[in-house]
Amino acid sequence: MTDHIIIERHGAAQVLRMNRPEKKNALTREMYARMAAALAAGDADDQVRVHVFFGVPGAFSAGNDLGDFLAVATGGEGGGEVWDFLMALAKAEKPVLSGVDGIAVGIGTTLNLHCDLTFATPRTVFRTPFVDLGLVPEAGSSLLAPLVLGRQKAFSLLALGEGFSAEQAMAAGLIHAVVEEGELEATVLAAADAVAQKPPEALRVTRDLIRGPREPLLDRIQQESELFRQRLKSNEARAAFMAFMNRRKAG
Numbered sequence: 217m218t219d220h221i222i223i224e225r226h227g228a229a230q231v232l233r234m235n236r237p238e239k240k241n242a243l244t245r246e247m248y249a250r251m252a253a254a255l256a257a258g259d260a261d262d263q264v265r266v267h268v269f270f271g272v273p274g275a276f277s278a279g280n281d282l283g284d285f286l287a288v289a290t291g292g293e294g295g296g297e298v299w300d301f302l303m304a305l306a307k308a309e310k311p312v313l314s315g316v317d318g319i320a321v322g323i324g325t326t327l328n329l330h331c332d333l334t335f336a337t338p339r340t341v342f343r344t345p346f347v348d349l350g351l352v353p354e355a356g357s358s359l360l361a362p363l364v365l366g367r368q369k370a371f372s373l374l375a376l377g378e379g380f381s382a383e384q385a386m387a388a389g390l391i392h393a394v395v396e397e398g399e400l401e402a403t404v405l406a407a408a409d410a411v412a413q414k415p416p417e418a419l420r421v422t423r424d425l426i427r428g429p430r431e432p433l434l435d436r437i438q439q440e441s442e443l444f445r446q447r448l449k450s451n452e453a454r455a456a457f458m459a460f461m462n463r464r465k466a467g
């Protein structure tokens with residue numbers, strides 16, 4: 217097992233730290249599996265009151281590992297770990313916070329749509345190049361982004377793949393606050409501590425009311441996943457993955 221996901225406890229906060237800096241935190245199947253297991257374990261643990269996601273300095277996540285996508289595109293199996301992670305995230309029973317610094321591509325952006333509070337640094341850019349990769353949105357983002365951002369900004373993010381700076385993301389309601397790099401971790405952990413101090417039952421009911429029924433979200437993730445799997449095997453997607461994998465050779 218690698219140390220690409222580090223699970224730590226800070227008081228009542230369970231911290232899930234993505235830690236594959238040499239690949240800008242591109243997520244492998246193992247990383248998804250470990251995060252799914254940690255979310256489920258944290259939800260089942262009375263000592264844990266809140267989940268927190270961090271990346272490494274400069275890279276929250278560059279999204280799904282494109283090598284893994286290419287493997288599926290060229291006939292391999294895969295996707296079960298991603299599915300498990302998305303289910304664990306969408307069904308998480310305890311509040312989820314995130315601290316984002318730098319690169320936030322694909323799931324590195326859409327994960328935050330599930331978060332109750334996201335803090336990001338000024339150098340952060342949120343981007344989802346799904347369509348450019350021949351793909352479709354995932355993680356329920358086709359439902360959540362229009363709800364959070366409105367349809368036009370959702371189109372700009374999800375269909376055009378336009379980057380949102382931290383300031384733009386805050387103005388659009390995608391994140392809670394912008395904080396300097398040096399203060400990110402302490403700010404998020406302080407927020408997690410504040411969440412953890414609340415009476416857990418009242419907080420759980422309040423959070424459920426704010427989020428509304430989960431079925432539409434789970435249905436949309438299912439629908440997106442089927443389309444995503446089809447798109448992974450499309451010529452458009454295969455060509456985009458090959459172009460990324462070969463870009464150094466070509467350059």
Ligand code: COA
Pocket residue numbers: 238239240242243278279280281282283319321322323345346349464
């Ligand atoms: N999958 C696999 N490897 C990835 C990756 C991904 N999603 N994102 C980055 N990497 C790898 C690069 O191939 C490179 O590996 P190498 O050093 O062995 O060549 C390493 O991480 C560093 O990336 P690099 O591109 O040199 O960093 P950068 O700062 O110039 O650019 C990104 C960072 C994220 C803008 C760029 O890597 C990128 O566009 N990645 C693809 C993002 C993506 O499309 N994700 C899928 C979304 S659905």
